[in-house]
Amino acid sequence: MEKKVRLVYGSLYALNLIIILFISLTICLTIYKINADGMARTFLEEARYLPHVAWKVPTYSILLFLVLGISEVLKLLFGKEDSLWLLYLYLLDLFLLTLISYSLNFSYNVIYLYIIAGLFLHPTGISMRLLILTLALGCFIIFDYDLFSVRVNLLSFKDYVDYHSPQRRIYLYSIKSILTSINLMMIILHFYILINSKIRENKEFIRLNDALKKNLRELNIANGKLEEAGRMKERNRLAHEIHDILGHSLTCISTGLEASLEVAGESPPLLLRQLRKIKKLSDKGLKDIRRSVNELKEDAIGGSSLIPSLKELVENINIPGRQKVMLSIEGKARVMDHDEELTIYRMIQESLTNSIRHGRADRIVVVLYLKETEVSIEIQDNGSGADQIVEHFGLSHMKEQIAILGGSLAHQSRPGEGFYTKATIPLRSARSD
Amino acid sequence: MTRKRRSIVLILLLLAAAALLITGEIRSRRPMVITMSLYTGNSWGVPQNFAYAIYDKGAEMFLSEPGNEDISIEYKTGNLYRYYSEWLARNILTGNEPDLFLMVEEDFNTYASIGLLENLSPYLDSDPDFHRQDYHAMTLEAGSFRGDQYSLPISVVPSFLIVNKSLLEENGISIDREDWDWEQFYTICSRLSRDLTGDGMPDQFGVYGYDWQQALYSSGTTLLSPDSYELAFDDGKMEETLEFLKKMHRLNKGQTVSEKDFERGIVGFRIFNFSEYRTYSSFPYSAIRYTDFDWEAIPMPAGPGGESASKLYTVQLGMSSRSRHKKQAYSYMKYLASNPEFQKEIWHMTNNLPANREVISEIYQGLAKEEPYSKTLDIPFIDSVIRNSYLDPNFKWYRAIDEYVDQKIFTIIAKDQDIPDGIRELRRELESKLLEYR
Structure with missing residues (x-):
């Protein structure tokens, strides 16, 4: 051009x-x-x-x-x-x-x-x-x-x-007029080509800009994933450390105490009592460590998929207290990446905690729409609601996590009318198709 | 890399500028050549032997003056007066016009108005050696256009009448110079116009060469106003003029009077100029012409309400506004126009009158005893003739106008057209012509 x-x-x-x-x-x-x-x-x-x-x-x-x-x-x-x-x-x-x-x-x-x-x-x-x-x-x-x-x-x-002479005059005027006209036409052609090339250039710019935006979004998501993976890895390592070192030590202590108790049949009753007490403590410690490690390792949804985990979460809330959470799931279950599932799970978990803790709600409705390209979640409670929504750490973290995935989070609340949360998360699997 | 290239370009530009400056310097160091074009012949039609000699003399005198060592003067010669105008025009179109050029009278207005002639007023105003009062106002007027001086006079040729004294005496006529007007002129001419052979046609005439310009200007009006493109003649005076010319024309009964007739001694008056006067009244020409009768100069007759008026011829020198050596060219043209030594040479080497008045007085003092200048062509006569002379208007298209008026007046007179009708027609057509030129 x-x-x-x-x-x-x-x-x-x-x-x-x-x-x-x-x-x-x-x-x-x-x-x-x-x-x-x-x-x-x-x-x-x-x-x-x-x-x-x-x-x-x-x-x-x-x-x-x-x-x-x-x-x-x-x-x-x-x-x-x-x-x-x-x-x-x-x-x-x-x-x-x-x-x-x-x-x-x-x-x-x-x-x-x-x-x-x-x-x-x-x-x-x-x-x-x-x-x-x-x-x-x-x-x-x-x-x-x-x-x-x-x-x-x-x-x-x-x-x-x-x-x-008039004859020659006609020739001379015609030549000048034709040359000048050609010149004007060439100038118009020049600008036509110039403008065309600029338009083409502009289109190319727009296309490149779009591609760049998309790449940036994907990069953000990948980054989020990487962060999450890193966190998981670190957690697992910690769990292993605790399990292997502290757990091993406590096991050793426990077995040592058992042996000591058996050997100490003739010992003063005070010592036995102390030993049994220590043994009990160490057994409890070992149990605690194992439970913690398990929790760390498996995370909330652990190996299971999102929906069972959510059901378990809701059941856990429903059993002990006066609060009642209703979970409904619409649409077919989708294949989701782990971070997507985790984000949805955390978001619902956080919302429920907030409803109970801050809103003192006793009825919470959670609806999960599983669509082809995105997942949206609507949560409505009957809590006290609020005029102004103060974004504490939990809420803003939630928003960040959803934004990383390219989704959005919105709240709505008025005093006496409970708290409404809506989140939409686009699915990566749909995009890559 | 680009910095390097840029400096190369800059250096090249500087070199080019330096080369230009150096060539300019070399050029200016060469001896300065002032070119000047000359013609042979003149507008008053009197042969002049060795026409260029006076200019060769001028160059020689000028170059011998201190301070002019670096100047050389080159003349472009070989043009007859009547071809000179076209030759000069051709050179103007191709940019080869000389620094200085003698002007053909009809060219002056054209070249002053298109800007070919350098305006000399700034030079003259700042030159303490140039004195306008050294010249007759009319001779400077001939080189002025719209109030500015564009050319300088070198020499002048006034015109007047000469009278065949012998013929007048034969016919028992004497001129009353105190009351020298149209009436007396007509009376004398009508007495002179006689049929001697009895064939009903006059064989003796009053005047040769007297035409409408002399009559109109001496009636006290002018055809055009000097610095605008407007008609200035007074209808009444024009009518008087035409009546007079018609009357005069009738005397000849359709016969054409020629210059030869005057020579044969059968015409009472003829238009004459200073150059002819000197040529024919001194050796060797005096032996050839007008030897059979006695003759002398006399002013033009004055019209009713006007004064005597005759055409003044001047030799004007102009400078090209595109000249490269204006300062030197000006100093040379000023030298030719004003230097007393050179002006004296004009008297000796040509038949013209020097433009410088002071020089004329000086010459006449030396000539006091000699004939025939001291007789009628004395200083008061020359002064009054020049003072009362007229010039063609400072007008670019005057030549065409003049030709047209010539033709029109000839028609009115020769075909005996009704005069007021003729004047109305003349006025209308001249006005439309002027409008066209404007």
Whole structure:
């Protein structure tokens, strides 16, 4: 695309060169024809102004336009890294174009559009582009023969063409008009291609941005998983340590005490009593350690799946107290990753704890919607509710965990109307399908 | 890498600038050549031998002045007066016009108005050596356009009438110079217009070469206002002029009077100029022309309410506004126009009158005893003729206008058109022409 734009711009330069060549040669050759026809004095009589010197018109205008070409090359070479250079080069361009316009008797102000077309090829700042654009358009408007000749004494291209026979006049006017029209069409083509390429570029940007966003989300999830896995690993290690070292020691102590008790049949009753007491303590300790380790190792949902674990959780609340939790599950059970299951479980657990502890609710309804792409949970209690929801550690942690999975958590509560929680978690399995 | 490239480009640009400066310096050190174009012939149509000699002399004198050692002067010659205008125009279009050029009178207004001529007013105003009062106002006026001076006069040629004294005496006519007006002029001319052979056609005439310009300007009106493109003539005076010309024309009964007729001694008056006067009244020309009768100069007759008026010819020198050596060119043109030594040479080497008045007085003092200048062409006569002369208007398209008026007036006079009708037509058509030129 870049290449295409440059190609059109290059052709625009060539076309302008041809137009300048045409106008300047017409002016120059007309003067030589006037001289050859012996009409010099008459021409000067009819001219309102002193004409440019014949040979200078093509020589200067072409040379100046070639310098403009050099400036274009310089812009390509250095424009990328230094915008100050670009500014100087553009100002030089405008100066050159004004000189060219002058030597062409301001008969070709369309040449300023060439600079405007080029303005969008270089990475200029907005303010600089605006400045050059304003200047170039200003020149385009001011340096028009019809306007400018009011102030400055100049012959027009028409004055030269009108010297020729009507037949030739038609040719000359047609050529100029056709060349100028082609030039305008080329400028339009240039902008068309430029805009098209920009649109394409924009689309590509949007696509890349979307992909980046998605990647970032996935990265966040993976990160969450990794964290969770790390935590689990550490917990397991701790459990093993406790079990292996402390458990082993306590087992040793316990068996040692047993042996001691057997050997100590004749010992004073106080010692026996103490030993039995210690034995009891160590047995209890061992039991406690085993239970703790078990809890640590298996976590709440342990190896079982989410739904049985949830049912167990609810049952555990329902058995002892006056609180009643109703769990309903809608939809088919989905394959979920461990962290997803864990997050859902923790979220429900936390909510129930909050309802009972802070809301003093005695009826809690938990609905679990298992959809194809996401899981949503709605929890409503009949607790005291609150005007303002203060996010303590549990709540904000919950929110964080859900956000890691790309889900959302919302609360709603009013005094006397209980507490409502809704969470939605998109399922990874659905996304990767 | 790019830093390196950029410095290379900068160095190249600096080198280019330095090269330009150096070539400019070398150019300016070469001996300065001032070019100046000359023509042979003149607008008053009097042959001049060795036309360039005076300019060669001028260059020689100027270059021998201290301070002019680095200057050289180059003349572009070889153009007859009538081809000169086209030649100069061609060189202007190709940018080859010389620094200084003699002006063809009709070119002056065109070149001043298109900006080819350098405005000399700033030079003259800041030059303590130039004194406007050294010149007749009319000679400077010929080089001024819209209040600014664009060319300087080198020499002037006033015009006047000459009268065939012998013919007048033969016919028993004497001129009353105190009351020299149209009426007397007409009376004399009508007495001179006589049929001698009895074929019903006059064989002796009143005047040769008297035309509408002399009549109109001496009637006290002008065709155009000096600095605008507007008609200025007074209908009444124009009518008087045309009546007078018609009356004069009728005297000839359709016969065309030629210069030869005057030479043959059968015409009473003819338009004459200073250059002719000097040519034909001194050796060797005096032996060729007008030897059969006695003649002398006389001013134009004054019109009713006007004064005597005759055309003033001047040789004007202009400077191109595109000259590269304006300062030196100005000093040379000023030298030609004002230097007393050179101005004296004009008297000696040409038949023109030097532009510098002081020089004329000086010359006349030296000539006091000599004939024939001291007779009628004395300083008061010359002064009054120049003072009362007219110039073509400072007007770009005047040549075309002049030609048109010529033709129109000829039609009115020769075809005996009704005068008020003719004037109305003239005014209407001139106005539309002027509008077109504007």
